[in-house]
Amino acid sequence: MDLVYTEAEEEFRGRLREWLAAVLPGLPPKPSPDDWPARRAHDTSWQRMLYDAGYAGLHWPVDAGGRGATPTQHLIFLEETEKAGAPYVGANFVGLLHAGPTIAAEGTAEQRARWLPPVLRGDEIWCQGFSEPEAGSDLAALRTRAVRDGDDYVVSGQKIWTSHAEVADWCELLVRTDPGAPKHRGISWLAMPMDAPGITVRPLRTLAGSTEFAEVFLDEVRVPVRNRVGAENDGWRVTMVTLSFERGTAFVGEVVACRRTLAAVAAEARRNGRWDDAVLRRRLGRLNAEFRALWRLTQGNVGESERTGGVPGIGGSVFKLRYSGLRQELYEAAAEALGAGGAFDLDREWALDRLSSLSYTIAAGTSQIQRNIVAERILGLPKGR
């Protein structure tokens, strides 16, 4: 048990810091959250810079175009980029964090060659076609159907909560290929080109006022059979691989960001005099303990995944459950620190973050689903209702 990084790891950290210090001051400011084409351009050009500097797909296997870095190096990368205030993975996150790793793990050589390099270079971005209006947390209840017709699947149905659908090139799509099978079987995982005829994207407005996600209507969309990742009707297993990535490392950088925000909230409270309120001060102190613990938990999980060969374990559910609630508490405390004069002003830092934090206990598996996972798969309690 130690917290010591190896010489090679510290060297990696040092080079990364130098690079970030050199490139970040020259970056253009982040575009408005509502200007999707500008956001896409901003995020993909940052991805291209990472690619050119050798930091793209750091933790991906070398034969998938990645750098084959250890989980610890990946952790250092996420820690340092976030500490330096580098742009977030943004519009590219489904490709880099979910679809890419899934294709790297489950795809054929041909599929890897086709889809992985453009994701790493920032040339193509992906969205996620998992959730449906009638399914939601019961992901396997999806109804979108794909019927085989020669070398194509003909896909009809509807997806919802599809982030970045407006500007995505590809969609990781779950479809029902055998309607007669039990609901967890009969599902397949397809890569669907977003410019195929029959796709209608209708942006949805979130409670934060932004058009962050969309409904996607699929009307007899033809997707080539060769775009299927994994065997036909084996999509649920492939999906579990995707979700383990989603819950594994997706939030590492965010914990660092939350610690930074917490310090900024304390600084604001000191500046505006609210620091003298012992209730608020102690609340911030408690959040300091919580986010420190989450960071240590992250380090522990990374150490464990290094042992088990890089695939994140189900311990990610413990993390996700705790983190999503604490993120909301953080922005509640931020609103209190701002006071009534600032908490309701959407131009103020944290007001919008407070709103968007509400999605965290719903997205990527609701807190209730995560509790079931923890209770059944970690604690071994019986399945039930």
Add this chain to the structure above:
Amino acid sequence: MDLQLSDDQRALRSGMRDLLGAVFDRDRLRAAVERGGGVDRGLWRELGAAGLFALRLPEEAGGVGLGLPEAVLLFEEAGRALLPGPLVATHLAAGLVKGAAEGEAVVTAAEGGDRPVADLVGADAVLVAGGAGVVAGEELKALVAGARPVRSMDPLTPLHRVEARRRAEGAFAPLHRVEEHPAGAGPGEAYPGALRHAGALLTAAEQLGSAARTTEMAVQHAGAREQFGSLIGSFQAVKHLCADMLTRTEPARSALYAAALTGDPVEIAAAKLLADEAAVRNARDCLQIHGGMGFTWEADVHLHLKRAWLRAARWLTAAEAEELLAADLGPVQPLYSGSAAGGGRAGEAEGAG
């Protein structure tokens, strides 16, 4: 960087679990409850022989020469087993008080304020906060004579109130100066500084052990007890209580192990705060899951809860820890303005569907 336990650490922990299973099983626990707590000298010597108290003393001083991470693992086991007595204070006194390292002497601590002193009667010495010293011999007798027994909520921990008036009259002086002790550095640093931090950390370890144990007890019960024709563990309402227990325990464990490695007072405060909360709230949830049975004297749940409440008031309270952690939130470094701008992360929840 590897926060996993080493093979040696695993062996140390399972050795302690085996020892406690042999010398302090449930029958002995309940016998101790019936006795009203107090220190069992025979047990104390066995713990001493196993190295619990001498663990962090250097080998040349007759100790085991291990560090805080190993001590934390042993105290976690002590917390699981509800082992009674002033374990932390005696451990801290190893090298300061003759016989403490071997388990021949029982040493407790007076932390000051209005906190009662545990296991005062029968102790051979008292570590005194604020005075940077140890009370023993005639001074201890005078201290005990002036102390008032408290009807202790925890049946395993006798408590005494030491009167402020006597303290003012100098009952704690003359002190055997801690600094004069041959153990010197290591655990012999000035109390209440380093010793207070170590005391908080080891108490947090006991809390963590208790939190993990009550989670197990809850899961066992939920997997065995039937109601409405089903195991209660199949009900989401019960499942979610159990999940929350684990979700409190694991971050606390991460904070604790990291604090043991760094010895940093802020990390120790985080560990104590979260471990206290995990121990208390898990015991309460465990009691809830046990239903009416949980409210009886026969169930062990109340013993965990009462001890957890007591430990939460020891060494570093929630209020003290929160203030320390708040003070740690210093100024922020200037950052790349692009992503630090307002709403930079708005709506980018990892929630595509």
